[in-house]
Structure formats: structure tokens, C-alpha cells
Amino acid sequence: xxxxxxxxxxxxxxxxxxxxxxxxxxxxxxxxxxxxxxxxxxxxxxxxxxxxxxxxxxxxxxxxxxxxxxxxxxxxxxxxxxxxxxxxxxxxxxxxxxxxxxxxxxxxxxxxxxxxxxxxxxxxxxxxxxxxxxxxxxxxxxxxxxxxxxxxxxxxxxxxxxxxxxxxxxxxxxxxxxxxxxxxxxxxxxxxxxxxxxxxxxxxxxxxxxxxxxxxxxxxxxxxxxxxxxxxxxxxxxxxxxxxxxxxxxxxxxxxxxxxxxxxxxxxxxxxxxxxxxxxxxxxxxxxxxxxxxxxxxxxxxxxxxxxxxxxxxxxxxxxxxxxxxxxxxxxxxxxxxxxxxxxxxxxxxxxxxxxxxxxxxxxxxxxxxxxxxxxxxxxxxxxxxxxxxxxxxxxxxxxxxxxxxxxxxxxxxxxxxxxxxxxxxxxxxxxxxxxxxxxxxxxxxxxxxxxxxxxxxxxxxxxxxxxxxxxxxxxxxxxxxxxxxxxxxxxxxxxxxxxxxxxxxxxxxxxxxxxxxxxxxxxxxxxxxxxxxxxxxxxxxxxxxxxxxxxxxxxxxxxxxxxxxxxxxxxxxxxxxxxxxxxxxxxxxxxxxxxxxxxxxxxxxxxxxxxxxxxxxxxxxxxxxxxxxxxxxxxxxxxxxxxxxxxxxxxxxxxxxxxxxxxxxxxxxxxxxxxxxxxxxxxxxxxxxxxxxxxxxxxxxxxxxxxxxxxxxxxxxxxxxxxxxxxxxxxxxxxxxxxxxxxxxxxxxxxxxxxxxxxxxxxxxxx
Numbered sequence: 001x002x003x004x005x006x007x008x009x010x011x012x013x014x015x016x017x018x019x020x021x022x023x024x025x026x027x028x029x030x031x032x033x034x035x036x037x038x039x040x041x042x043x044x045x046x047x048x049x050x051x052x053x054x055x056x057x058x059x060x061x062x063x064x065x066x067x068x069x070x071x072x073x074x075x076x077x078x079x080x081x082x083x084x085x086x087x088x089x090x091x092x093x094x095x096x097x098x099x100x101x102x103x104x105x106x107x108x109x110x111x112x113x114x115x116x117x118x119x120x121x122x123x124x125x126x127x128x129x130x131x132x133x134x135x136x137x138x139x140x141x142x143x144x145x146x147x148x149x150x151x152x153x154x155x156x157x158x159x160x161x162x163x164x165x166x167x168x169x170x171x172x173x174x175x176x177x178x179x180x181x182x183x184x185x186x187x188x189x190x191x192x193x194x195x196x197x198x199x200x201x202x203x204x205x206x207x208x209x210x211x212x213x214x215x216x217x218x219x220x221x222x223x224x225x226x227x228x229x230x231x232x233x234x235x236x237x238x239x240x241x242x243x244x245x246x247x248x249x250x251x252x253x254x255x256x257x258x259x260x261x262x263x264x265x266x267x268x269x270x271x272x273x274x275x276x277x278x279x280x281x282x283x284x285x286x287x288x289x290x291x292x293x294x295x296x297x298x299x300x301x302x303x304x305x306x307x308x309x310x311x312x313x314x315x316x317x318x319x320x321x322x323x324x325x326x327x328x329x330x331x332x333x334x335x336x337x338x339x340x341x342x343x344x345x346x347x348x349x350x351x352x353x354x355x356x357x358x359x360x361x362x363x364x365x366x367x368x369x370x371x372x373x374x375x376x377x378x379x380x381x382x383x384x385x386x387x388x389x390x391x392x393x394x395x396x397x398x399x400x401x402x403x404x405x406x407x408x409x410x411x412x413x414x415x416x417x418x419x420x421x422x423x424x425x426x427x428x429x430x431x432x433x434x435x436x437x438x439x440x441x442x443x444x445x446x447x448x449x450x451x452x453x454x455x456x457x458x459x460x461x462x463x464x465x466x467x468x469x470x471x472x473x474x475x476x477x478x479x480x481x482x483x484x485x486x487x488x489x490x491x492x493x494x495x496x497x498x499x500x501x502x503x504x505x506x507x508x509x510x511x512x513x514x515x516x517x518x519x520x521x522x523x524x525x526x527x528x529x530x531x532x533x534x535x536x537x538x539x540x541x542x543x544x545x546x547x548x549x550x551x552x553x554x555x556x557x558x559x560x561x562x563x564x565x566x567x568x569x570x571x572x573x574x575x576x577x578x579x580x581x582x583x584x585x586x587x588x589x590x591x592x593x594x595x596x597x598x599x600x601x602x603x604x605x606x607x608x609x610x611x612x613x614x615x616x617x618x619x620x621x622x623x624x625x626x627x628x629x630x631x632x633x634x635x636x637x638x639x640x641x642x643x644x645x646x647x648x649x650x651x652x653x654x655x656x657x658x659x660x661x662x663x664x665x666x667x668x669x670x671x672x673x674x675x676x677x678x679x680x681x682x683x684x685x686x687x688x689x690x691x692x693x694x695x696x697x698x699x700x701x702x703x704x705x706x707x708x709x710x711x712x713x714x715x716x717x718x719x720x721x722x723x724x725x726x727x728x729x730x731x732x733x734x735x736x737x738x739x740x741x742x743x744x745x746x747x748x749x750x751x752x753x754x755x756x757x758x759x760x761x762x763x764x765x766x767x768x
Contacts, residue, residue, distance in 0.1 A: 117265050118265075119279060119280065120269075120276030120281070122283065128285060128289075130238075133161075133269060136267070138758075158234040159236075159600045160234075161237050166592070167589070167592075168210050170364070171208065172206075176221075179229070179601060181357070182602060183601065184356055185228070200254065202247065216243050223236065236269070237269050239270075240270060240272065255268070273307075273309045282299070282308070284315060286316050303315070353610075361607055365611050379623060383570075387630055391562060397516055400444065401444045404449040405436065405448060405468050406467065406469045407433075408472035409470055431532070435525060466505055468502060480496050506518075568685075568690040570627060574649045575652050576680060578657040579663065583664070583674055593763065595608065595762045638721045641720040644716075652710065652739050659680075659709075665750060665753050687708070689715070712738035
């Protein structure tokens with residue numbers, strides 16, 4: 001039977017004909033060669049018309065494949081530069097029409113099988129068997145065409161993927177219980193069915209995790225998980241790989257018995273060609289193309305072969321001989337014949353949310369945390385250790401400071417100067433020694449040096465932070481200054497200014513040390529002068545600058561760098577720590593294929609995310625309580641509005657949790673996800689107000705600071721801690737709004753990814 005359509009282009013004068021060859025079922029007396037004769041005749045007529053009318057005529061075949069057994073009905077097209085031969089009559093047919101391009105011509109097979117059908121899909125590794133099965137179970141979509149099944153619920157399907165797709169932290173019994181609960185089985189049914197499968201498949205029943213099982217034992221357990229609910233349709237992707245020959249024969253006998261006595265339909269793929277002789281129908285596949293589809297006996301008879309392997313080799317050779325080489329016509333065909341992609345979901349999970357499935361997922365996740373306590377311990381201890389290291393590793397003054405001293409008014413040396421005491425009150429002699437004694441109290445250590453050149457050399461070698469020089473009549477000049485102050489500029493008073501000035505040369509490469517050392521030098525001199533004024537009966541305030549800082553409106557007098565940085569640090573920790581769970585647990589499940597298998601079993605994205613959310617919130621709550629107790633109760637940081645502060649930190653965890661769900665969906669490796677997490681942390685630390693106020697960030701980067709998830713919550717946390725602000729202040733509301741907004745953004749991103757990619761997003765990185 002030949003069908004198709006004709007289209008014409010007025011601009012180019014081109015007529016394009018797209019046709020489909022569908023061999024009729026044998027019951028109607030038709031053959032593939034008859035259909036080939038029809039197409040050959042049609043093409044010849046068109047070529048004659050082309051010569052007479054001087055028109056360009058192109059003819060393309062439209063690929064179509066149909067699975068019409070009780071378990072499965074489908075129609076698929078392949079984006080492959082190849083064609084199909086399932087009959088020796090095709091080569092001369094192709095050779096007779098060199099002017100037309102044949103593209104992925106897949107013959108149709110239509111047959112009715114009783115509900116005991118066994119379909120074997122054979123072919124070498126990488127030929128597309130697993131991709132086709134993933135399309136059948138709804139994990140991937142087609143570039144064009146449709147696949148439908150007679151199974152209306154995912155509970156009617158048992159699927160064993162090529163990947164082992166098992167949860168390594170579960171035991172054998174827990175694995176079968178988990179899938180049984182997903183399929184809605186009762187506890188009695190699960191126990192009975194699990195005991196039968198464990199005995200038949202010789203699966204160890206120890207309390208060890210699945211990760212300790214051998215490859216063959218894992219594959220047998222994977223097969224048991226597909227059969228636990230005794231489904232009417234079983235789709236198995238290479239179930240006998242890595243299994244010893246004796247058990248392989250037993251598995252095939254079991255599948256045959258299941259199909260014949262329990263009225264099941266079995267679709268199985270394998271690259272062991274000869275082992276499928278017990279199938280009712282087999283399809284031979286190569287390079288993404290279905291070479292033929294028939295019963296084993298018919299294939300052997302039609303190709304005059306002694307084995308299925310010989311048949312496959314012959315058809316593979318014919319495919320290579322007639323492979324299309326014209327890339328230009330190939331591109332034209334894609335443009336002319338391809339339709340919109342089809343939907344990949346064909347069976348319903350049942351309810352969008354099922355309490356039984358959700359409970360099974362939650363139980364599984366908490367068992368993972370219990371078994372892999374390292375993840376939970378890491379999630380709790382990292383914030384605590386970070387806060388402890390931050391508190392005791394930053395903000396302390398880097399003392400002592402070593403200074404070189406050249407004291408011309410007291411040449412006996414620093415040690416003698418340190419032990420010197422004045423003979424009377426209001427004694428202005430040796431003020432340099434008084435000053436050095438004050439500096440010593442501030443842990444500024446004085447060291448004798450002979451000359452300024454020697455001191456500068458020691459500074460250049462980082463032995464000293466600076467050199468201080470006292471003139472020989474420093475104290476006399478200071479005494480005269482106190483007598484004549486204030487005075488107008490007069491050349492006669494230049495000596496007072498010159499000799500009462502202490503010359504200091506410093507290494508200012510370290511800004512922190514420089515600022516702290518300058519502060520100590522200024523304060524030391526001020527304290528010396530205040531002491532002298534008191535001894536001499538002067539008003540000590542006259543030695544100070546006319547500035548007075550009263551009690552702060554907010555915070556404390558002794559607020560230091562740690563007080564400023566602490567809110568940002570704990571905010572970053574509350575936001576980023578949930579990512580550890582997402583990268584380790586969720587990413588690992590997705591990469592192993594276990595998540596995709598759960599989806600095929602009927603678990604919905606809402607149930608998947610919701611179950612992880614329960615665990616994430618539990619861990620986040622423990623992180624919050626432990627970190628807040630350490631920071632505010634033990635380390636005594638400002639905590640003026642505890643309720644608002646704790647609420648801000650709790651809400652800040654939700655965008656982090658949502659981001660931890662988003663990362664495993666869009667990243668293909670733990671390394672890539674970890675890199676993104678590191679980038680987020682660096683961005684928040686550098687321009688999020690941790691190391692420097694955002695107001696001091698370059699104007700170009702300030703918008704980046706504002707949109708970071710932690711910026712507004714951190715600003716609100718500072719205001720709650722230092723100022724005691726509540727919900728009536730806009731700053732606090734902005735903090736809550738930012739957390740809510742970013743949570744919504746990530747949730748929408750997750751929903752978009754799932755909607756656009758369908759279920760394929762749950763496939764592991766090694767999935768076909």
C-alpha cells in the first residue's frame with residue numbers, strides 16, 4: 001500500500017512528493033515486494049513527467065514503525081541517515097531508482113498476538129534499544145511521531161532500566177518494600193512477593209546496603225524490583241547482562257512461564273542475539289534503525305540463515321551497502337517531512353499526589369540520612385565550625401608590633417628608658433621614655449637601632465614595622481610648647497615645632513597593621529600628654545581634640561569587625577548549606593538512574609520534591625538552632641530581636657533549598673554543581689556586604705549586590721540584631737520579601753525545566 005501527498009512551490013517551480021509504504025499484513029495477501037513495485041512504477045512516471053515538464057521532482061519516504069501487540073502500540077520516526085531492509089527484494093528496487101532519495105524507510109509490521117506475547121529487541125550496544133524503551137515508558141520524547149500504550153496506569157508497568165538504578169543505601173528487603181509501597185501494595189502482598197523473587201533470583205538477604213552487592217546480584221535485585229507488583233506489561237532492558245548462564249536460562253524460563261501462564265506481555269532488549277529464540281517476535285536493530293521485525297523462525301527462513309546472528313550480519317551488510325551519502329538531500333528531507341515533537345508521557349501515575357508514595361519517599365530519604373550520617377553531620381557541623389573559626393580566627397589585633405627606636409635624648413637605650421621613673425611631679429624631662437612606656441603597655445615593642453638607615457633596612461626585610469625617631473631636645477621642646485600654646489606662626493618658634501615632632505617611617509603594605517599601629521601611636525601620645533596635664537594641674541581635656549562621642553544610638557562602643565561580618569556569615573551559611581544535601585543526595589540519585597525509575601513507577605515530581613523538602617527543612621531547623629545558640633548564646637553577639645532574627649534566618653533557608661533542587665536538574669555532574677555552589681558563595685562574600693559595605697562596592701557591581709539572595713536578608717538581620725527593629729520597618733520586610741521572591745524564582749525555574757524537558761531531566765548522566 002502506497003500513500004502520501006504532493007506539494008508544489010510556485011517560486012521555485014518544484015514539486016515535492018512525500019509517500020509512505022506500508023506493507024499489508026500477510027493475512028491480506030500483500031507483500032513488501034509488491035509495495036516496492038508500486039513505488040518503483042510511481043517514481044518512473046514522475047521522472048518521465050519531470051523530463052517533459054522541466055520540473056524538479058523530489059520523492060521522499062515517510063518512516064513509520066508500529067508495535068501492535070497487546071502491551072504496546074506505537075509509531076516512531078528516527079532522525080538517522082539510514083534506511084531499512086527486511087527483504088532481499090529491496091536491493092534491486094533501490095538500485096532501479098537512483099534519482100530519488102530514501103530516508104529512514106522503516107517497514108511497518110502489524111500483527112496481533114495473544115496476551116502471552118514476548119517481544120525481543122536485539123542489537124549491539126549503542127544501537128538505540130534503551131532509548132526506544134525509555135520512550136516507551138515515557139522518560140524521553142520523540143523528535144516526531146507518537147507512542148501510546150494500552151496500559152493506562154504506571155502500576156500496570158514493570159520497568160527494569162539498563163542502569164542498575166537502585167538506591168545504594170537501601171537493603172534488599174527495603175528496596176522491594178519501597179517499590180511495593182510505590183505501587184500501592186499491602187504489606188502482606190509485598191512480603192509474599194518479595195520472598196518468592198528473592199528465592200528464585202538467589203538474591204542475598206543480608207542487612208548490608210545494596211552498595212555491597214556484586215554487579216550480578218544488583219542486576220537480579222533490579223529485576224525483582226520490576227516484577228514485585230506482578231504487572232501485566234514488563235519492559236526489561238538487558239536483564240541478563242552480567243548473569244551466569246545457568247541463571248540466565250532460569251530467567252528466560254521464568255519470563256516464558258509468566259507470559260504463557262500469567263498472561264503477561266514482556267518486552268526485552270539484549271545484545272545476546274541467540275537467547276531470544278523463545279520470543280514470539282523479535283526486532284533486529286542497528287545504528288538506531290529497525291532492520292527487521294518478525295518471528296525468529298520466519299527471519300531464519302526468509303534470510304536462509306542458520307542462526308539469528310547470521311541473519312543480523314546479513315541485514316547489517318545490506319544496510320551499509322545502501323547507506324545514503326547525500327547530505328544536501330538529507331537536510332532537505334528533514335525540512336520537508338519532520339513534524340513537531342510528540343509528548344513523552346503515555347501512562348498516568350494516578351493521583352497527582354498520593355500519600356502512600358509520598359510516605360515511601362520520605363521514609364527512604366530519612367533512611368539515607370540515618371545510614372549516610374556523614375551528610376547530616378557535615379550539614380550540622382560545617383556551620384558550627386565555620387562560626388567558631390570565624391570568631392576566633394578574625395577580628396583579633398595582630399600584636400605585638402615591633403618598632404625600631406632612635407632616641408637621641410636618652411642614649412642609654414630602650415631598656416634603661418623603660419625602667420626610668422621621673423624624680424618629681426610635672427617633670428617634663430624624658431617625655432620620650434614616658435611615651436615608650438605607654439607603647440609597651442599597648443604591646444608595641446621598642447628595639448634599639450643605631451641609625452635611620454639601619455632601621456629602614458630592617459623594615460625592608462620585614463623585621464620591623466617601622467622606625468620612630470626622637471630629637472635630642474624633644475622633651476624641652478614639648479615643655480615650651482605647653483607654655484606658649486597657642487601661638488602664631490613665627491620663624492622663632494620653628495624650633496619648637498621641629499624638635500617636638502616625632503619622626504616615624506613605617507611599612508604600610510599591610511593596611512590592617514598600619515591602621516592599628518597608627519591608632520596605638522596616636523593614643524599613646526594622647527595618654528602621655530593627659531597624664532602630664534593632670535600632674536601639672538592643667539585641664540586634661542585641653543590635650544584632646546574638641547570632639548566627644550556620646551553613647552551610641554545603636555550597638556555598643558566596642559563593636560569590631562566580627563560584629564559587622566557575623567550576620568553576613570550566618571546568612572550565607574543558612575542559604576548555602578542546603579546545597580550540600582542537593583549536590584550529594586539528590587544528584588547521586590539522579591545520576592544512578594534511581595530517580596528516573598521511581599518516576600516510571602509512578603512517583604510524581606511533587607512527591608519527589610516534597611519528600612526531599614521534609615528532610616531539608618528538618619536539617620535546616622537543626623542548623624539554625626545549633627548555629628544561633630553558638631553565635632548568640634555562647635559567643636554573645638548582639639541579638640536584640642531574637643524572634644525576627646531567627647525568622648529571617650529560617651526563611652533564608654528556603655531559597656537555598658529550592659536552589660538545591662534546581663542544581664541537580666540542570667547539572668550533569670557533582671563537580672559542576674559544586675562549582676556553581678562555590679561561585680555563589682564567592683559572589684556573596686565578595687560583593688554581598690561581607691568583607692565591605694555594599695555602599696563601598698563599585699557602582700557597576702552594586703546592582704549585582706542587590707539581587708544576591710542574601711543581601712536584603714542580611715541587611716535586615718543586622719537591623720534586627722543591632723537596632724532591635726521589627727516587622728514595622730521596611731528593611732525587615734524587604735529581607736522576608738527577598739527570601740520569598742528568590743524561592744518563587746527557583747520554584748518556577750524547577751517547574752519550567754521539568755515541563756520543557758518532561759521526564760528526561762530525571763535520567764542519569766549515563767542514561768542512553
